[in-house]
Amino acid sequence: MKMLIVEDSSTLCAIYEAYLDGTGYEVHSAETFNDALMSLETLNPELILLDIELPDGNGLDLLAETVLMSPKPATVVMTGHGVEFADQAIERGADDFLSKPFDASRLRVTLANAAQRLELSQKLSKLGEARNGMGPMLGRSTVMQAVYTTIESLASSRATAMITGESGTGKELAARAIHDLSARAPGAFVAVNCAAIPNDLIESELFGEAAGVRGNSNSRDGLIRQSDGGTLFLDEVCDMPFELQSVLLRFIQSGTFKPVGSDTEMTASVRILAATNRDPLFEMREGRLREDLFYRLHVVPLRIPPLRERGDDVILLAEHFLNDFARQEEREVRAFSDDARREFRRYPWPGNVRQLENIIHRLVLMTDGDTVGYDDLRLAISDSDVVDSTSPASRSVVFKGPEVRPPQVEPLWLTEKRAIQVAIDACEGNINRAAGLLEVAPSTIYRKIQGWRSPGDS
Numbered sequence: 001m002k003m004l005i006v007e008d009s010s011t012l013c014a015i016y017e018a019y020l021d022g023t024g025y026e027v028h029s030a031e032t033f034n035d036a037l038m039s040l041e042t043l044n045p046e047l048i049l050l051d052i053e054l055p056d057g058n059g060l061d062l063l064a065e066t067v068l069m070s071p072k073p074a075t076v077v078m079t080g081h082g083v084e085f086a087d088q089a090i091e092r093g094a095d096d097f098l099s100k101p102f103d104a105s106r107l108r109v110t111l112a113n114a115a116q117r118l119e120l121s122q123k124l125s126k127l128g129e130a131r132n133g134m135g136p137m138l139g140r141s142t143v144m145q146a147v148y149t150t151i152e153s154l155a156s157s158r159a160t161a162m163i164t165g166e167s168g169t170g171k172e173l174a175a176r177a178i179h180d181l182s183a184r185a186p187g188a189f190v191a192v193n194c195a196a197i198p199n200d201l202i203e204s205e206l207f208g209e210a211a212g213v214r215g216n217s218n219s220r221d222g223l224i225r226q227s228d229g230g231t232l233f234l235d236e237v238c239d240m241p242f243e244l245q246s247v248l249l250r251f252i253q254s255g256t257f258k259p260v261g262s263d264t265e266m267t268a269s270v271r272i273l274a275a276t277n278r279d280p281l282f283e284m285r286e287g288r289l290r291e292d293l294f295y296r297l298h299v300v301p302l303r304i305p306p307l308r309e310r311g312d313d314v315i316l317l318a319e320h321f322l323n324d325f326a327r328q329e330e331r332e333v334r335a336f337s338d339d340a341r342r343e344f345r346r347y348p349w350p351g352n353v354r355q356l357e358n359i360i361h362r363l364v365l366m367t368d369g370d371t372v373g374y375d376d377l378r379l380a381i382s383d384s385d386v387v388d389s390t391s392p393a394s395r396s397v398v399f400k401g402p403e404v405r406p407p408q409v410e411p412l413w414l415t416e417k418r419a420i421q422v423a424i425d426a427c428e429g430n431i432n433r434a435a436g437l438l439e440v441a442p443s444t445i446y447r448k449i450q451g452w453r454s455p456g457d458s
Contacts, residue, residue, distance in 0.1 A: 004045035019104035033057030067093040074118040135177035139313040155181035163275040165304030168354030171275040179231040187230025195239035210262035237274040307349040321360035339374035
């Protein structure tokens with residue numbers, strides 16, 4: 001924390017600096033009003049120790065300047081003329097005061113209290129502001145604010161974590177954000193998709209191999225060694241062979257492992273973050289995920305919401321991808337029409353952010369002019385092959401094609417709309433009861449009703 005001492009006596013400045021030696025403050029000093037005023041602009045201190053009487057001005061006037069700063073620094077006023085000056089200082093925005101003379105202990109405690117109050121105020125202010133993103137993640141929605149808060153909590157701990165969410169929601173980005181904000185950030189972040197490695201090779205990939213295994217003349221380090229001091233992200237952990245899960249659990253508990261084909265026990269300091277696009281509790285109950293591993297990984301669960309639950313985040317992300325790809329591809333397309341923006345919100349995005357990114361890239365390459373229209377977007381969606389069949393949203397995707405429809409065939413969305421309306425009428429407008437009859441969540445019905453409404457409807 002940058003600190004400015006404003007004191008006209010160079011001797012006292014030196015004494016106060018000596019008092020604060022070893023406290024961790026980055027201490028600067030100014031002996032005049034003008035020097036202090038310049039230091040406010042150039043240094044932007046977070047903590048100020050301010051004397052009232054200065055040779056070329058009054059410390060209370062300088063205090064008025066600190067109140068206008070953003071963010072406002074914490075200020076402790078020093079006075080040798082009783083509490084009347086201290087009261088004035090507090091009224092004008094000082095955080096605390098010290099009566100001269102004071103000892104090192106008194107100074108340290110007073111400044112520490114002021115610093116703690118400043119940090120708390122900054123945290124509360126930060127919680128009150130909607131963040132546009134965190135690290136590589138973007139989004140201002142309420143559900144994403146909760147994700148950011150959980151990521152910060154995980155980053156400040158050493159606990160393992162289970163990240164859940166549909167394919168394409170950004171689980172690896174969340175894991176990377178946890179790593180980047182943690183004390184392990186200087187170390188490696190290593191990601192591995194457990195579903196992409198053959199079962200007979202995954203143990204070697206994780207723990208390495210001794211010389212002579214599978215004909216290799218040299219030993220080979222695995223991902224555990226490569227991520228020593230950092231973080232190992234195990235994506236789709238539910239696809240890990242059941243017998244290997246016990247080996248992973250032993251490593252998480254003890255920090256020790258044996259490479260394949262070796263009797264030598266090795267150690268590594270690795271934080272494990274795991275992810276799955278399935279329900280880990282269901283996988284455990286079905287016997288595909290060990291119960292003891294589930295509870296070891298599920299210390300702090302983090303759910304990444306699907307794009308359809310994130311409101312206007314879809315527009316924020318679409319504009320980000322549009323600008324990014326337009327710059328990469330040197331294209332002139334820069335905006336979306338109003339109809340296209342409404343379609344972004346209405347479409348359920350079964351492939352989530354990954355599908356959105358793919359479609360925006362395609363639109364940048366295929367759109368003539370500087371604006372993406374509704375027809376451009378619908379064609380790109382209809383041609384999209386990025387659909388997660390396991391996603392709940394995939395059951396309500398609407399693909400509008402140009403083909404001529406036989407009169408006896410109506411669009412699926414219209415059939416769905418009629419069924420929902422019949423259920424609502426039968427339940428006299430009670431959405432929760434209608435959802436029970438239809439065997440869907442009430443939020444699904446609310447979302448579909450909202451999607452059917454025109455922009456001017458209330």
